[in-house]
Amino acid sequence: MRRSKADTAESRRQIVAAASRLLRQRGPDRVSVAEVMQAAGMTHGGFYKHFESKDALLVAAIAEAFREKVAFLKSESAQDPDAARRNYAQSYLTPEHVDDLMNGCPIAGMTGDAVRSSGPISEALAAGAQATMEAFAGSDAATEAMRAGPIRSLSMMIGGLILARAVVDPSIRDEILRAVRQ
Amino acid sequence: MRRSKADTAESRRQIVAAASRLLRQRGPDRVSVAEVMQAAGMTHGGFYKHFESKDALLVAAIAEAFREKVAFLKSESAQDPDAARRNYAQSYLTPEHVDDLMNGCPIAGMTGDAVRSSGPISEALAAGAQATMEAFAGSDAATEAMRAGPIRSLSMMIGGLILARAVVDPSIRDEILRAVRQ
DNA sequence: TGTACATCAGTGAACGCGCGTTCACTGATGTAC
DNA sequence: TGTACATCAGTGAACGCGCGTTCACTGATGTAC
Numbered sequence: 001m002r003r004s005k006a007d008t009a010e011s012r013r014q015i016v017a018a019a020s021r022l023l024r025q026r027g028p029d030r031v032s033v034a035e036v037m038q039a040a041g042m043t044h045g046g047f048y049k050h051f052e053s054k055d056a057l058l059v060a061a062i063a064e065a066f067r068e069k070v071a072f073l074k075s076e077s078a079q080d081p082d083a084a085r086r087n088y089a090q091s092y093l094t095p096e097h098v099d100d101l102m103n104g105c106p107i108a109g110m111t112g113d114a115v116r117s118s119g120p121i122s123e124a125l126a127a128g129a130q131a132t133m134e135a136f137a138g139s140d141a142a143t144e145a146m147r148a149g150p151i152r153s154l155s156m157m158i159g160g161l162i163l164a165r166a167v168v169d170p171s172i173r174d175e176i177l178r179a180v181r182q
Numbered sequence: 183m184r185r186s187k188a189d190t191a192e193s194r195r196q197i198v199a200a201a202s203r204l205l206r207q208r209g210p211d212r213v214s215v216a217e218v219m220q221a222a223g224m225t226h227g228g229f230y231k232h233f234e235s236k237d238a239l240l241v242a243a244i245a246e247a248f249r250e251k252v253a254f255l256k257s258e259s260a261q262d263p264d265a266a267r268r269n270y271a272q273s274y275l276t277p278e279h280v281d282d283l284m285n286g287c288p289i290a291g292m293t294g295d296a297v298r299s300s301g302p303i304s305e306a307l308a309a310g311a312q313a314t315m316e317a318f319a320g321s322d323a324a325t326e327a328m329r330a331g332p333i334r335s336l337s338m339m340i341g342g343l344i345l346a347r348a349v350v351d352p353s354i355r356d357e358i359l360r361a362v363r364q
Numbered sequence: 365t366g367t368a369c370a371t372c373a374g375t376g377a378a379c380g381c382g383c384g385t386t387c388a389c390t391g392a393t394g395t396a397c
Numbered sequence: 398t399g400t401a402c403a404t405c406a407g408t409g410a411a412c413g414c415g416c417g418t419t420c421a422c423t424g425a426t427g428t429a430c
Contacts, residue, residue: 155341169312
């Protein structure tokens with residue numbers, strides 16, 4: 001039956017939120033539209049009332065995942081960008097984040113798949129990655145020399161997380177996290 | 183018709199080599215068995231004479247990709263590990279490597295998918311990642327303090343490559359590569 | 365404010381395609397004598 | 398060394414399942430008067 005506009009908007013939000021999490025946890029090709037809809041509390045048939053295609057949902061889900069992280073980063077770094085970077089790195093390089101694919105860093109969680117994808121999907125990823133870089137380097141970092149340090153830190157965090165996720169042995173994983181935390 | 187043992191072994195090598203490249207280029211869920219077999223110069227029906235399943239091929243393809251890189255790293259660092267690391271980093275952080283998914287770093291190219299995979303596949307990835315770390319840190323690096331530097335460098339290289347692949351704008355991509363190259 | 369009708373969000377069944385896997389078949393290789 | 402037979406790598410058609418997408422239907426919401 002028809003729903004109110006508020007209900008419809010809420011449904012759409014639920015779909016995108018569920019997709020954003022499942023996408024990072026399982027990858028675009030191992031999450032089905034039906035699973036996303038179920039996680040959002042609906043059946044799959046109604047999906048196309050909200051999105052033109054699965055790809056369109058992926059674009060929205062990628063954007064949402066980055067939006068969250070960037071908003072958090074920006075609010076943290078409002079006063080003291082350096083402290084915000086340190087805090088973010090500390091919570092980024094933890095065993096909890098290694099295991100928490102679902103809510104984790106969208107760059108580490110989705111680039112593998114999205115880089116190989118077609119137009120709109122890789123554009124959404126590129127926009128998110130650039131926004132993350134800006135939020136991390138700080139919008140005040142006008143010169144390349146000022147951005148280089150934060151870019152290096154961010155690269156090391158992302159690579160360290162990926163390496164820690166790849167190895168299975170917890171003692172090696174912890175060694176990586178310790179090394180990269182500095 | 184039946185082939186000689188040498189031909190059979192060569193066929194298997196071709197299949198694994200094709201899979202190792204296609205896997206990095208397109209990801210496990212976007213390469214079909216038929217495509218791999220075609221790239222190896224055969225039709226898909228014969229595949230199961232060589233492998234029990236597509237997953238078994240993925241395991242072999244992951245191992246092969248890492249075997250190549252690790253062999254190269256080890257031969258380079260036989261005399262001067264420090265110089266080998268510097269050289270590897272220089273060729274790693276290039277626009278060419280950003281675009282060359284197919285022959286590129288298997289950690290950057292396959293962790294996204296493999297981390298989410300089942301037993302044998304994630305084990306093959308873990309073994310490869312650990313072997314790469316050892317080859318990069320040098321087998322002589324006995325203490326954690328000695329390994330920390332190389333682990334940090336390797337993390338930064340991997341993260342930088344992934345970040346550079348994620349952004350689309352060539353000028354931002356080059357800025358990332360410059361920053362991480364130091 | 366109330367009434368009549370059009371709209372459309374959500375349901376559940378069905379369709380169709382791609383792909384992993386199986387199978388009957390072929391004929392050269394390997395092997396037993 | 399030669400012969401007869403078993404083996405098995407590779408072919409191409411077929412099977413079956415999962416999943417993205419479509420569709421007829423329902424009934425509450427929104428709207429025109």
